[in-house]
Amino acid sequence: MSAMTPAGTTPYYYIPQPSQHPVMMAFGLLLVIYGAGQWVNGAGWAAWVLLAGLVVWLGVMYRWFSEAIHESESGLYSDRIDVSFRWSMSWFIFSEVMFFAAFFGALYWARVHALPMLGNLEHQLLWPDFKAIWPSAGGGVTASPAGTVEPFQTMGPWPLPTINTALLLTSGITLTIAHHALLAGNRGKTIAWMWITVLLGATFLVVQGYEYVHAYRDLNLKLSSGIFGSTFFMLTGFHGFHVFVGMLMLLFITLRLMKGHFTPKRHFGFEGAAWYWHFVDVVWLGLYFLVYWL
Known part of the structure; x- marks a missing residue:
């Protein structure tokens, strides 16, 4: 004790x-x-x-x-606390992996199982005009036989999602450069690259906010736009929230670096934030491919 x-x-x-x-x-x-x-x-x-x-x-x-x-x-x-922090951060990121797996699983189930099932012969007797296609905006918008879903357009990968992909991938590179600078004992270089990483994360959020405005105003793509709209906004929205949290982590780490915290041998606070940020990058790559391209 x-x-x-x-x-x-x-x-x-x-x-x-x-x-x-x-x-x-x-x-x-x-x-x-x-x-x-x-x-x-x-x-x-x-x-x-x-x-x-x-x-x-x-x-x-x-x-x-x-x-x-x-x-x-x-x-x-002590070193025992350092080990505890590493295990805690590892399990936390694992729980986040399961969190996103649930939403990716919902997207997979809707496209591969639910939609074909609703378009089979049995359901054609109930909804003769239904088109089992993805997304539900196609086929004359007949994927909503009851008229509960307004016509909408889907969000393609270009240009905003691709710009955000470039921003996040670049931020992963700048964060890695900052980490190597910290290991080399170059605090000034570490701080400079960390500020660039934070700025890239903030820019991502600004671009995503503009994307949402464009979706609602110009494409009529909303959270209520059927299973496509709900999975689109749940996946991208929760990912955006995780980017916000990760950006706060990196911001706090940068401020601590400016106060002289961390050494080349003891800096798990930095490493934990970096783990989380790289996890956010990987999730976005999967989201970018499955949501915007397929």
């Missing part, structure tokens, strides 16, 4: 005091999810609930990160 460790020495395994941060973080995320769900379903007041949840979430995250950084810089983290 850390309480039994003499002052000025690193404990074998640091155990912090009981904290309110986990429950407050869960409360903030509850507000975010509830507000977002109600806002999507037309409740105007839910936007304020979503905003309140984001404020709580960001506030708790700032305090929690600040305390962890203080503990690290105070010499309370």
